[in-house]
Amino acid sequence: DIQMTQSPSTLSASVGDRVTITCRASQSISSWLAWYQQKPGKAPKLLIYKASSLESGVPSRFSGSGSGTEFTLTISSLQPDDFATYYCQQYNSYGLTFGGGTKVEIK
């Protein structure tokens, strides 16, 4: 299976900060990568698909980039609602795999 490695595992930031989360795949997944946001006790929510396509209804401060094995999720100006855990996921091949998650905390 393809391994997905996210960094950092925890990130402390302030409202208004620019935040970047990295996801690396153990082999090339082209652009078959999604990013999800999850808040405690809630189901994940799709933010980005195909590495850089913004899901409908997701604020434009979220953006994704990358291809092959290196990907990033950027929040251009962190808002109070953005404090959550973020996961990347590859869907290039089954078994589907998720990164370990990045928890964005209030600094």
Place this chain on the structure above:
Amino acid sequence: EVQLVESGGGLVKPGGSLRLSCAASGFTFSSYSMNWVRQAPGKGLEWVSSISSSSSYIYYADSVKGRFTISRDNAKNSLYLQMNSLRAEDTAVYYCARDGVEMATNTEIDYWGQGTLVTVSS
């Protein structure tokens, strides 16, 4: 509005069985591949199984292969997960989740249910 509602979770002893159900509404269920994804308490997301729209293609994580069986009934707009030989490490919230593209497999997951908790303990 797309809705996915899981049921069937609960407390079961190691070695026991449980059947999860997911009732889908608000979209053409028979056109979408579906998935089960789980999350152990305090841990990350783990994909469990996927089934294509017509049940032609079925995939399992190695951790559940041979013990879990995914199925669907398109006439009833329902997805199922039969879980046998349960272990303590299967304890998790199980999410029913829809693929994002009609008549396709290997796509992003665009809708998730609220999850149902399965606890395996003696």
